[in-house]
Amino acid sequence: MKKLSLKKMDWYLLGILVLAAFLYGWGIWDAGSANSYYTAAITSMTQSWHNFWYGAFDPAGFITVDKPPIALWFMAISAKVFGVHGWSVVLPSVLAGIGSVALLYRLITPKFGPWAGRLAALVMTLTPTVVANSRTNNMDAILVFFLLLAVYTLTRAVAKKKFWLVLIAFALIGIAFNIKMLQAFMILPTMLVFYWVAIKLPWKKKALWLLAAMASLGLFTVAYPDSVDSVSSSSRPYIGSSQTNSLMELAFGYNGTQRLLGQTSGTGGTFGGMGKSSNKSSKTKAPTNANTTKTPTAQTAAGTAPTGAAPTGSTGKTPPTGTAPTGTGQKNSAPTKPSGSKKGAPTGTKPSGKMGNPGKGGKGGKGGMGGGGSAFAIGNAGPFRLFQSDLGSQIGWFLPFALLGMGAGWWAFRKKGDKWYRISNEQADVLLWAGWFVPVYGFFSVASFFHPYYTIMLAPAIAALTAIGAVAIAKMVKEGGIKQGLIAKALLAITLIATTALQAYYAWSYYPVASVIIVILGIAVAAIWFIPKVINSKLKISLSIVVVALLSGFWALTPTLSHTSAAIPNANPSLLSSKGSSDMGGSVDSALLSYTEKNQGSAKYLFATTDSNSASGYIIKSGKAVMALGGYNGTDPTMTLTEFKQLVKSGQLKYFVIGNTKSSTGNISKILAWVKKNGTQVTYSSSKKSSSQSQAMQMGGMGGQSGNTTLYDLSSAVQ
Structure with a gap:
């Protein structure tokens, strides 16, 4: 086993890390409000320790975001140090992305050598969804970093037989649970299997250590949720997106079974558009700026915010103008009735030039090419969903090599002549990465609701298995004799051709000529x-790497060149037609903001509205408390009508903003009806109707932007 020397600088790795820093960090100064939902929470969290601890969405600490706050803690600390800016809230994700690349190198190199480590790091760096995720203030890049840190710690524990490292490794999974909940447990089975087969200890000691590790996992998993749930509901914010004001219910409900089944909290139904391919034929002329819908979704639920101004970052600067680069469908929402364009069609206008007709190839056309541009384009459920263009264009570029790595890696590093059940150290690592890959791949193959960018969970396993496959083939060619060498070369040739053909499939609707060229290069x-003896093996390997990295590298470059830090991160050439960030609910109607600030008086809240995306831009812009009555979906049962009346009567709430209310349910519906009946409509701007409609059209009716809005004065509603 080759040992990694910490004394000698690996200049290749340094170059890869510099590349990662460029891809993930360049242009983040144009991040605007990034994902305004989380940026609003970060704004609030910097104002008090109470908001920081609970991850409060609004400065008044009325409701939390829909995840535990550990990832947001890093972002809030960055914002506290540098000020609340788009780039400062994105910076922790950038650093986490770079850290993940370095950790993957450290994980692969000890067993498979520095070239394997470099290749794994490079593949991770050039995976499009990794780049897109590492440029936002979503939690996924930080989650992946903690998962890799847990796996790295476990491999060190196994190598050194250190009990305390075993405890830390599983504790890190518990911490990762408090970043994005049950998603962190997707790699738990492979960690358990790897520990059991890889650590060389008497079985009784091994079992005792494992029991202690499970206790460590349990402690760090439930410590924070239990501490929150045990606090009186009157002394903490409502747990956003839960139906019982509980973090544990949030974990197993909204962030658990509902993800698998495609259900949405508060409606009892399923997300429209889930499991649908975005690439069916359409009569539209070109991709639109956003997913177009006729009705608000369950996520905008009971209404939407007034608009009229472009999304603003916390500094008050307006992000660059132009076509929104990504699907701006609301986070965790889904279109219900497609209007005109295809479901989940790629957003933004395709770059002009040799990219073909955007009305034809740009949206995939027959055969489903050119996906990856929509918040809800996840293809059709089944074993080959990850190969389809919707998800594949974000994560699937090296899938054939990952599959090769599982088979060739297991065979090439076996203990020759030994019992079949006695696996080598290298095989244990193959088992580790295959155990990461298979269940995550399985989840994305069958799940009914997730966004394409969630597939970053697969990136480390694909990168690791790709590198393992490459060195395994090289080993088989060098040591296996003529017959095994030919088999290895045949496997590699098939994988090369399959990979370039798959990549050409993803790129065809944008660059048909380049797609043909890449297939020809793959065959060559x-x-x-x-x-034999034409060029040496190292040059052959280098050529192979360059060919399979060309298109994925370009796709990965598109968020960087466009300076995109999107709420729904994705990578595709459509981004190149417009620079800057797009957001779902970060818009601000300056007239409304000015009016409510001027007339707020002693009220605790600037105003109340139905959902978080309707409120986020105003929190970021003003730093004041805006009540998102129904949480993210607009359906959270945060209070009863009686409680709401008391809030108004006490003078804490003076204004309410209502948009489209077709999807309002339960207590929210009753409160809205009461507001309409008893509140006084306020004309704060003669142009408010047209400005709201204009922004709604730009945003496709989603993310807190769905048409007409009305401001109600509740001062005289309760006598």
């Missing part, structure tokens, strides 16, 4: 492996 490089 595959053929070179069968021509």
